[in-house]
Amino acid sequence: MNKGLTAKGRATRQRIVVATALLTREKGAAETTLDDVRAATATSKSQLFHYFPEGRSDILTAVAEYEAGQVLDVQQPFLGDLSTWESWQKWRQAVLDHYIELGQRCPLGSLTTELGKSSAEARAILTTLFTEWEEALFLGVRTLTSAEPEAARIRARSILAAIQGGVVMLQATGVTDYLTAALMTSTDPLRPTAEGTD
Structure with missing residues (x-):
């Protein structure tokens, strides 16, 4: 453009x-x-x-394109290398810090509840965002746990859905505890495997 x-x-x-x-x-x-x-x-x-x-x-x-870029950019460099439990912890904290700071003004909430519905083009941008995000999480789960592809894909999607649900509740209520609980619960199952390989 x-x-x-x-x-x-x-x-x-x-x-x-x-x-x-x-x-x-x-x-x-x-x-x-x-x-x-x-x-x-x-x-x-x-x-x-x-x-x-x-x-x-x-x-x-x-705006949808800009906000989608912001969602991924704030997770770097951790999202690009989720090969260790330490990197997962840093990524998780970066996500929490970002959305806690923004509160109800988070771009992800705006993207999914508002902008993604504004046009077919915006919806395509949102779909691409979630696809790229899911792929990064999938690669991280596979690298860290050696899980089978199907199991790793399900775990990646559950983490992504947990973030999305927590952010929507944050936007609706202003309470960050939902996002924290969802993100911790969805990623903690990775911890035993990570600790067992140290």
Whole structure:
């Protein structure tokens, strides 16, 4: 989407995307209007349509892409190498710290409950996010436990579902305990295997 834009144009477009992401976290995608975006970014209507020709749907798709990248980026470098129990613990703590800090303004909650429903393009971005995330967890489970592929896939999906459920409850209630319990419970079964190989 940035093809043909100058460096200044790319920076302006990114500024609009980031500001809109913050708006959707605060207000929800359904309640975020183009007027809200214009006010938050001090841009004109013509500027918005220059960078996002399809208007609101284009902006929300760009926000979904941005937020999906944020979800994975904050888990690095741990998500990229879950080969030891220590790396799993560091990854788990990074996830908890991130969502506890953001609370009800977390991008994952916004993605799954709001942005993922805004268009087919946004849904595809969300699907890609979960596929990449699941694959990283799957590889980590396989490396750490030598589990059979099917069992490792089920474990990876259960961890991912635990995070998602905990985040949705966090967004609804503002309480982080659900996420902490879900993440600990879904990953603790990996601990005995890890400790037994030390």
